Amino acid sequence: MHPFDEAIDLRASSLQVTPHEFTGSTHPSYANMVGPFGGTTSAQLLQSAMLHPERLGEPVALTVNFAAPVADGEIRFVARPVRTNRSTQHWIIEAHQTQNDISGVVATATAVFAVRRETWSNVEAVMPANVPAPEAVPRMPVKGMPAWPQRYDMRFVEGAFPAAFDEQEQAHSRSTLWMRDEPERALDFASLAALSDSFFPRIYIRRRRRALIGTVSLTTYFHADSALLAQVGSHHVLGVAKALNYRHGYFDQTGELWSPEGQLLASTHQLVYFKD
Amino acid sequence: MHPFDEAIDLRASSLQVTPHEFTGSTHPSYANMVGPFGGTTSAQLLQSAMLHPERLGEPVALTVNFAAPVADGEIRFVARPVRTNRSTQHWIIEAHQTQNDISGVVATATAVFAVRRETWSNVEAVMPANVPAPEAVPRMPVKGMPAWPQRYDMRFVEGAFPAAFDEQEQAHSRSTLWMRDEPERALDFASLAALSDSFFPRIYIRRRRRALIGTVSLTTYFHADSALLAQVGSHHVLGVAKALNYRHGYFDQTGELWSPEGQLLASTHQLVYFKD
Numbered sequence: 001m002h003p004f005d006e007a008i009d010l011r012a013s014s015l016q017v018t019p020h021e022f023t024g025s026t027h028p029s030y031a032n033m034v035g036p037f038g039g040t041t042s043a044q045l046l047q048s049a050m051l052h053p054e055r056l057g058e059p060v061a062l063t064v065n066f067a068a069p070v071a072d073g074e075i076r077f078v079a080r081p082v083r084t085n086r087s088t089q090h091w092i093i094e095a096h097q098t099q100n101d102i103s104g105v106v107a108t109a110t111a112v113f114a115v116r117r118e119t120w121s122n123v124e125a126v127m128p129a130n131v132p133a134p135e136a137v138p139r140m141p142v143k144g145m146p147a148w149p150q151r152y153d154m155r156f157v158e159g160a161f162p163a164a165f166d167e168q169e170q171a172h173s174r175s176t177l178w179m180r181d182e183p184e185r186a187l188d189f190a191s192l193a194a195l196s197d198s199f200f201p202r203i204y205i206r207r208r209r210r211a212l213i214g215t216v217s218l219t220t221y222f223h224a225d226s227a228l229l230a231q232v233g234s235h236h237v238l239g240v241a242k243a244l245n246y247r248h249g250y251f252d253q254t255g256e257l258w259s260p261e262g263q264l265l266a267s268t269h270q271l272v273y274f275k276d
Numbered sequence: 277m278h279p280f281d282e283a284i285d286l287r288a289s290s291l292q293v294t295p296h297e298f299t300g301s302t303h304p305s306y307a308n309m310v311g312p313f314g315g316t317t318s319a320q321l322l323q324s325a326m327l328h329p330e331r332l333g334e335p336v337a338l339t340v341n342f343a344a345p346v347a348d349g350e351i352r353f354v355a356r357p358v359r360t361n362r363s364t365q366h367w368i369i370e371a372h373q374t375q376n377d378i379s380g381v382v383a384t385a386t387a388v389f390a391v392r393r394e395t396w397s398n399v400e401a402v403m404p405a406n407v408p409a410p411e412a413v414p415r416m417p418v419k420g421m422p423a424w425p426q427r428y429d430m431r432f433v434e435g436a437f438p439a440a441f442d443e444q445e446q447a448h449s450r451s452t453l454w455m456r457d458e459p460e461r462a463l464d465f466a467s468l469a470a471l472s473d474s475f476f477p478r479i480y481i482r483r484r485r486r487a488l489i490g491t492v493s494l495t496t497y498f499h500a501d502s503a504l505l506a507q508v509g510s511h512h513v514l515g516v517a518k519a520l521n522y523r524h525g526y527f528d529q530t531g532e533l534w535s536p537e538g539q540l541l542a543s544t545h546q547l548v549y550f551k552d
Contacts (some may be wrong), residue, residue, distance in 0.1 A: 005530055053387045060526050061493040061547045063339040065386050067359035067366040082370070082381045088492065090343040092368060094358070105358045108368055110341050110384055112492050112547070116524040120552045123279070124482070125520040126446060160524035164350045172400060206400070216364065216388050218338040219495045221528045221547045244401040244532070245499045245540040248392040250336050252497045252531070252543055256520070265522040267528055269545050271337045271388070273364070276396045 002185045003029035003151060004194070007040050012078060022048045026070065030148045035070045037148035038215050039094065042172030044189040045109040048077035049091045050189065055081070056089040057115040058226055059189050063219040064091045064109045071099050075106070075216070089113040094261045098187040116225055125267070127238065129156050132237040134178040142274050152198055153182040155236070161200050171266070173243040175203035178236040187232045187265075196220040196268035197255060202243035202253040203274050212275040216250070224265040232259045249273060253271060278461045279305035279427060280470070283316050284323045286353060286533035297550040298353040302346065306424045311341060311346045315473030317371065319395070319466040321385040324353035325367045328464065331357070332365040333391040334502055339495040340385045347375050351382070365389040377432050392501055401543070403514065403534050407433050410454040410512040428474055431512070433481040437476050438484045449478035449519040454512040463508045464539075465467045465498060469531060471513070472496040472544035478519035478529040479550050488551040492526070503541050508535045 024044050026036040042064045049055060076096040083090040093105040113153035136156035159175030179198065181191060201213045205210050224232075241255040250269075250271055257266045277285075285304050286414050289297035292315040302312040318340045325331060352372040359366040371383040413431035435451030455474065457467060477489045497546045500508075526547055 015327050025293065061341070063341075063386060063493070063495060065337070065339075065366050065388055067364075068361060080281050082384060085344060088343075090381070090384060092339050092370075094368075105366070108358060108366060108386055110339060110493075112341055114526070114549075116494075116526070117551075119522075119550065120483075121523040122482075123523075124478075143312060166312075193474050202400075206398075207396070214348055216390075217339070217386075217495075217497075219339060219493075219545060221493075221545075223526070223528070225524060242400070244543050245399050246395075247397040247399075247499045247540075250390070250392070250497075250499070252499070254543075254545075264523075267520050267530075267545075269495060269497075269530075269543075273390075274395065274441045275393075 002183065003027060004181060004185055008043050008190050010047055010051060012043065014213065015141050019053050020080050021077050022051060022067065022079065023074060023076065024156060025074045026072045028147060029151055032146050032148055035072060037068055039046060039194035041070055041107055041196055041219060043194040044075065045093045045107060045179060046111060046193045047093060048079040048093055049111050049113065051217060052079050056084055057087065057113045059111055059222050060114045061112040061221050062109060062193055063217065064107060065204060065217045066107050066215055066257040068104060068106045070106045071097060079150065087115040112135065123262065123264050125256060125264055127262050128176050128240060131176060131238060137178060151182055152179055154179050159205050165209050167209045170206050173206035175199065175205060175241045177239050179239050180234060180236045186234050187229045192222065192257065192266050193220055196266055197254065199241035199255045201230065201272055202241065205244065214273045214274050216269050218270040220266050220268040222266050228263060228265065232265065235260055237265060249275065278413060278459065279303060280457060280467060282539055283317050284325060284466050286320065286323055288489050295329050296354050297354050298327060298355065299350060301350045302330065302348045304349065304423060305427055308422050308424055311348060311478055314342055315470035317346055317383055318473055318494060319470040320351065320353065321369045321371060321383060322387060322435050322469045323466050324369055325387050325389065326354040328357065328450065331389065332360055334388045335387055335498050337388040337497050338385060338469055339493065340383060340473060340495045342491055344380060344381050344382045347373060347384045354414065363391040371402045396522060399538065399540050401540055404452050404516060407452060407514060420549060427458055428455055430455050435481050438480060441485050443485045445482065446482050448452065449482035451517045453476065453515050455515050456510060456512045460510040462510050463505045467495055468498065468542050472531065475517035475531045477528065477548055478517065479522065479527060482519060490549045491546050492549050494530060494546040496542050496544040498542050504539060511536055525551065
């Protein structure tokens with residue numbers, strides 16, 4: 001079993017009191033410096049709606065708010081479909097943990113699921129041009145890094161994670177990289193949600209200095225449906241990320257995830273707390 | 277009283293059973309073709325947290341999901357602070373309406389509030405250059421439009437709402453415009469939330485043809501704090517918007533709201549349903 005599949009393997013509540021409750025836990029293969037990689041938590045939140053017996057269609061939008069540090073261990077997910085229409089469904093999802101004998105919300109999410117139809121389609125964003133093939137770009141060294149980056153094969157074309165925090169401020173924070181799960185795994189909605197949180201905090205690329213950071217809110221729009229995800233399979237996808245604004249303790253960054261053939265699979269945005 | 281202040285004038289629940297409940301209603305000055313302008317609904321959702329007695333700090337992130345058509349009339353808001361930390365607070369907010377004797381969720385929101393600190397700050401996004409002053413750009417004619425665009429003074433530099441749906445497809449959907457409340461009103465978080473939803477659906481700019489559309493999810497990151505908002509006052513702000521991807525019934529668009537002095541006040545993203 002792929003470690004990512006283990007990480008998002010939730011159990012429906014054994015009490016069967018409600019169809020809304022699922023239990024999962026953090027996974028050592030996706031550990032961050034402290035607690036789990038937020039992308040895995042996002043994927044678990046999404047997965048709790050994916051597994052829900054009343055689920056309609058496929059995800060088109062997901063917003064995760066990271067409310068408190070997630071501790072290593074069990075997480076309880078409560079996924080409620082608060083409105084189901086003919087072709088759309090709206091979710092509120094909460095992640096709860098018991099820490100020091102007190103149960104509290106550690107993350108919240110809202111999601112929109114939909115049954116899609118064929119329509120006029122067009123990619124207006126511009127995929128980076130003249131990017132070398134993944135095979136022509138070396139993989140980022142992961143030695144000494146936390147567990148989670150070791151679970152990704154990242155190949156930076158531009159804007160790599162700084163080899164040293166030399167405090168040489170850069171003109172911008174833009175990164176372009178090929179990325180996939182390591183080991184290889186066919187892309188699905190859960191892994192796309194996790195990949196959306198795998199762009200390193202832009203402040204590190206921009207300032208090349210240490211900072212305490214934490215994502216507070218992460219939004220992903222899924223342009224891909226399951227048929228397009230199946231086409232991508234376990235190939236690398238091209239990620240692009242950049243920051244917009246840093247001000248008074250918070251910055252935002254925006255990212256795009258492209259199929260090798262030039263389809264925009266997802267666009268993703270996040271607001272990050274920082275302390276310099 | 278300004279019509280926007282009337283529109284966001286919520287009453288705390290008269291039952292006093294819970295501090296979480298507020299009642300408001302749609303306002304004829306912000307009517308859309310059917311039901312209210314979504315920006316006003318967003319502002320009301322945010323306002324219910326702003327008015328809550330346990331509120332901490334100021335909003336930094338807001339995501340609104342439009343779950344069902346909002347009918348003209350009363351709306352009940354339930355705003356719950358699900359996690360309060362030392363300097364951040366996480367909210368889940370629901371809007372309920374009784375339609376045909378059935379009470380249902382018509383919108384949900386999550387919000388992050390924070391107490392900010394001074395830090396290194398930098399605007400990495402690029403404000404459009406060589407934009408003429410608002411006084412040098414004519415106001416968009418609003419005759420024949422729904423009520424809500426008449427409550428904004430919009431002055432398009434580029435990418436105006438098409439004068440006719442001539443089906444001449446454009447190369448892109450980018451708009452640049454000066455915008456403020458009409459009549460003038462000092463900018464605050466609620467009006468910034470509403471402005472974030474005032475960018476016309478990009479598909480109209482791009483395709484110049486009719487389409488049935490509806491925003492399903494709207495995320496706004498507030499880079500401005502109340503001190504910066506006070507500096508802007510009732511001056512025009514510069515809005516920029518563009519689409520990223522249209523596919524199988526949904527497209528996303530992204531927007532920026534700039535102070536005349538070049539501060540990024542907010543960045544905003546939305547996913548829109550369309551039927552062509």
